[in-house]
Amino acid sequence: MSEERQVRILYVAGALGFMAFSLGPILYMALTAASRRPDFLSQASGWEFTLAHFAAVVGTPSLHFLDNLRNSIVVSGCASALCVAVAAPAAYAIARLELPGKALILLCVLAVSMFPPVSLVSYLFKVMAALGWINTYRALVLPYTAWILPLSLWILTGYFAQVPVDLDRAALVDGCSGLGVLRKVVIPVAAPGIFSTALLAFIFAFNEFLFALMLTTDHAARTVPVGIALFEGLHGEIPWGIVMAAATLTTVPVVFLTLVFQRRIVQGLTRGAIKG
Amino acid sequence: MKLSFSGVSRTFHSGRGQVRALRDVDLVVGEGELFVLLGPSGCGKSTVLNLAAGLVKPTSGEIRFGDRVVASRDRKVFVPPPERNVAMVFQSYALYPHLDVFENIAFPLRVAGSKKPEIDQVVTDAARTLGIGDLLRVRPAELSGGQRQRVAIARAIVRKPALFLLDEPLSNLDAGLRASTRVELKRLQRALGITTLYVTHDQTEAMSLGDRIALLRDGRIVQTGTPRDLYERPESPFAASFIGQAPMNLLNVSVLEEGGELRLRLGGKELPLPPDQARNVRSLGTGTVLLGIRPEDVRVGTGSSVNRVAGTVSAVESTGREELVHVLAGGSTITVFSKGASFREGDAVTIDIPMEAAHFFGKGGGER
Numbered sequence: 001m002s003e004e005r006q007v008r009i010l011y012v013a014g015a016l017g018f019m020a021f022s023l024g025p026i027l028y029m030a031l032t033a034a035s036r037r038p039d040f041l042s043q044a045s046g047w048e049f050t051l052a053h054f055a056a057v058v059g060t061p062s063l064h065f066l067d068n069l070r071n072s073i074v075v076s077g078c079a080s081a082l083c084v085a086v087a088a089p090a091a092y093a094i095a096r097l098e099l100p101g102k103a104l105i106l107l108c109v110l111a112v113s114m115f116p117p118v119s120l121v122s123y124l125f126k127v128m129a130a131l132g133w134i135n136t137y138r139a140l141v142l143p144y145t146a147w148i149l150p151l152s153l154w155i156l157t158g159y160f161a162q163v164p165v166d167l168d169r170a171a172l173v174d175g176c177s178g179l180g181v182l183r184k185v186v187i188p189v190a191a192p193g194i195f196s197t198a199l200l201a202f203i204f205a206f207n208e209f210l211f212a213l214m215l216t217t218d219h220a221a222r223t224v225p226v227g228i229a230l231f232e233g234l235h236g237e238i239p240w241g242i243v244m245a246a247a248t249l250t251t252v253p254v255v256f257l258t259l260v261f262q263r264r265i266v267q268g269l270t271r272g273a274i275k276g
Numbered sequence: 277m278k279l280s281f282s283g284v285s286r287t288f289h290s291g292r293g294q295v296r297a298l299r300d301v302d303l304v305v306g307e308g309e310l311f312v313l314l315g316p317s318g319c320g321k322s323t324v325l326n327l328a329a330g331l332v333k334p335t336s337g338e339i340r341f342g343d344r345v346v347a348s349r350d351r352k353v354f355v356p357p358p359e360r361n362v363a364m365v366f367q368s369y370a371l372y373p374h375l376d377v378f379e380n381i382a383f384p385l386r387v388a389g390s391k392k393p394e395i396d397q398v399v400t401d402a403a404r405t406l407g408i409g410d411l412l413r414v415r416p417a418e419l420s421g422g423q424r425q426r427v428a429i430a431r432a433i434v435r436k437p438a439l440f441l442l443d444e445p446l447s448n449l450d451a452g453l454r455a456s457t458r459v460e461l462k463r464l465q466r467a468l469g470i471t472t473l474y475v476t477h478d479q480t481e482a483m484s485l486g487d488r489i490a491l492l493r494d495g496r497i498v499q500t501g502t503p504r505d506l507y508e509r510p511e512s513p514f515a516a517s518f519i520g521q522a523p524m525n526l527l528n529v530s531v532l533e534e535g536g537e538l539r540l541r542l543g544g545k546e547l548p549l550p551p552d553q554a555r556n557v558r559s560l561g562t563g564t565v566l567l568g569i570r571p572e573d574v575r576v577g578t579g580s581s582v583n584r585v586a587g588t589v590s591a592v593e594s595t596g597r598e599e600l601v602h603v604l605a606g607g608s609t610i611t612v613f614s615k616g617a618s619f620r621e622g623d624a625v626t627i628d629i630p631m632e633a634a635h636f637f638g639k640g641g642g643e644r
Contacts, residue, residue, distance in 0.1 A: 164368060164370065166366045166368045166370035167370050167372065169329075169331050169364075169366070169370065170364065170366060170370035170372075171372075171383075172330075172331065172356075172357040172358060173329050173330075173331070173357050173358075173360075173362060173363065173364045173441075174358075174363075174383055174384040174387055174431070174435075175358045175384055175387040175388055175435075176358060176387055177358060180358075180387065184387070185372060188372075188374040189372070189373055189374050191374070
């Protein structure tokens, strides 16, 4: 067997293995959600298609699944938008201005993001309780923004640094003010990076569990991850079919967002700006 | 508009300390003139351009557009780039990748708030002038290097700038395109009559384009003049070796005086000097001087006479039309352009150095 062929086979096998590893649980989730009985892998039961669990998740008012989903989308959307709105100008400043101690700023930001959330959550609860914000969107949006901001700043700084400085200079000479350069040139050119940062921030906020568990009390602000975890069956047993159906439905907004933005994210960052 | 620099210096601070990019530069570019800044990389020529555009502030000195001071630290004046009405073509072209060709060219007009019909008219005209009228809806990524370069020039001319700044605009083009674009650029500059500052490290480009040239080295202007001045009257060995198709030969020669007559010792021969050259050499003092002679002025052959220096061919480079012959004579290598006769390595030859075409420099690298 030629070496080229071996490499090819290893490459394909590796890719397939990785895909099975990543997608296996998701497939299992979807199959369980659509199965009449959750233990469909055991010989006694077998797999039988049904949409009953999905209907139950959406149709049972006491589960508040749709409320939770709406809360999740609103909270994650706001946190993501706020994150990018704050991180973009900051990243531009770090990437372009002659700031003393740029590296120190970035390192401090990184260090702050290293605090484990569990060490913060009790104080956060006290603060939110004192403000009377428990069980509101604000109580989640602000901590999420603070928590995701360091990552956004790092990613965006990387993207802005890739925008050729000559573009800034050209825009300045062409008559733009400093803010005009950011608005008319740097942000549009770095748009793919901004979209992927926003998407990442959204997913981070969307998946967050601990803060959401502690800072919300009911469906007025509770998000999907907490909502699903608190699903309970009639006699205390875990309703696997409904849990899996809810989880499957929860992936829909994220997959949808990724597909919508994919084209923008994939398209080359600065293709054609400069020679080559 | 006239552009003038007086006593302009610029120091950059980097991690490794201070870098004096420009030292005490005086420069006047006349109305409508095409002025070339020539020099090796790192000589500060791009800093001059950035200072004129306002992208960099001078550490000291004064820059004027006509009579208006645009940058002076002493007077606390600094006009930022958007208010200078200059246009710049970057070496990298710096086209906006998210905009198509039309919008790239229209960008300065949109920023200035021009009306739509006017923008359409001006952009279409500029695109037609530069032969890119059929590419208006294409993104920069889909253009070739030459087309991108045209877009960059079109973007620069639409605003009718007071000053046109070009930073090595041809260096990313292949040789053929570079030659034709050079001619076009000169014609365009003449037609528009815009004062132009052009930066290059390529002496051919500088010689063929410039009305006048300033030669820079280590942040200083070493010589300013017309291309002919720089070629015929180099004021330093650096200027002598930088200008010319092949670098000028620079030879250490001893000066001998015999009965009031000066002779040069080179390769075992004593060569007489014509009276006016003798005056030049005498002003440098006796001892050793640097003799500069262009490869195109030296003649190589096989005949022998009193004034011919014997040597051996050490290498031959063909340029097609003629050959550049490297001759080892009297301990130094002398390059010679030779037409017709063909030489091979190891050939014994003699060379004739016509003293009337020679340039003399003092050993300290001073004036001749």
